[in-house]
Amino acid sequence: MGKYALITGASGGIGSAIAQLLASKGWNLYLHYNKGEKQINELLARLDAYSIEVMPIRADLETDKGSDILADNIFQLDAIVNSSGNAPYGLFTDLSDTTIDQMLQLHVKSPIVLIRKLLPKLMGKPSAHVVLISSIWGQTGAACEVMYSTVKGAQIAFAKALSKETARSGVRVNCVAPGAVKTAMLDWLSSEELSDLEEDIPIGRLADPKEIAEVVSFLLSKQSSYITGQVIAVNGGMYT
Template identity: 55%
Template sequence: MEKYALITGASGGIGRSIAQKLASEGYSLYLHYHTNEKAVTELMAELDSFEIELIPIQADLSSKDGYLHLANNIFSLDAIVLNSGSSVYGLVTEMEEHTVQQMVQLHVTTPFLISKMLLPKLMNKKQAAIVAITSIWGQTGASYEVLYSMVKGAQNAYVKALSKELAPTGIRVNAIAPGAISTPMMEDFSPEDLLNLQAEIPMGRMGTPGEIAETAAFLLSDKASYMTGQILGVNGGWYT
């Protein structure tokens, strides 16, 4: 039976890797993006050899109504990967109100409303799963990234609560909290900063998007059939 998964933020480094992994496992994919249409077009070309359906969906999930356009273009559904996100750096006293509102909308309000609208489709399936890509900072917090830490912590709490509510339906809800991953989000760091960062990580290196993708595929699979409400840290032993 054909399986369908929605990946928000499919144009980013982690989203692309998750799409590649799920395509290799036979999932047809709804590939959400905001502005990077080129990346999604290239991704679809890469996945063309798989006998799956690929459905690109453009939506600004940091806007109040962005989730509606996304959810209204989803039909059959077996899995959701909530991966959209952006980071913001600065002291609390430097944060503009509109930045706070956009971050809360993108990371908290929109994922809640997407799930709310799409849950009936998941409940039509005997087995379904939701995986949220959160952050190590949602677990331990980071100075100069207080806003980002706050919204990622909210995602972790959401996963734990939603998993309990949906457990009787057979829908599992888990999260992955990545540490430092080699994605474009790390491009703001200087080479010296990256070396210092890696020195703090017990495994001595940053993670790869592929390692996050493997974890996501595991959580969506029957191999994780008795796992729900878990926040899996994939961080090389950093801040455990």
């Protein structure tokens, strides 16, 4: 019957790369999206090449109802990959209460509630997985991305704690912490700013979303069977 993975934020650069790689390995997919209808349709067209089940689900994870809508549409499940997110840039003192609430909802409350609702579908299986796409800034923090750093750090703390509760139930919980990745999240930077950013990365370039997807695929595989509660940094040496 095959295995089933839920990918939140599947219309984004990292989420879609994860979806394509898992599809190539025979995973059936629930693809969550909200505003990225065009991108999810393009992804669905690319996934036609694989003999898998693909179920797109639209839900707004910036609201309390979003996690309920998503959870109610998930049936068989072997893995959750949380890849939803955004990263507003600016001084912390300029952030509105609304933006702070949205960031906490999207990155912290909705994933936690969603995972709590879906854990019974994972527990007791020989092998099941939760992977949260955190960030380098969740590990070390960044000026002008204070809230993003805060919520991504919360994801790391959540994964570490949950992994200890679920290990005996067959559920491994880990984080992937990318550095700068070549996605739409960096589109606001000028070519000169992107060049400067690459200069600051020891490897000398941005990550390709496929490189993040490869790490997620590894964490969902038997090859990582003794890894749980960990943060896998994929940042080109930006933070060690």
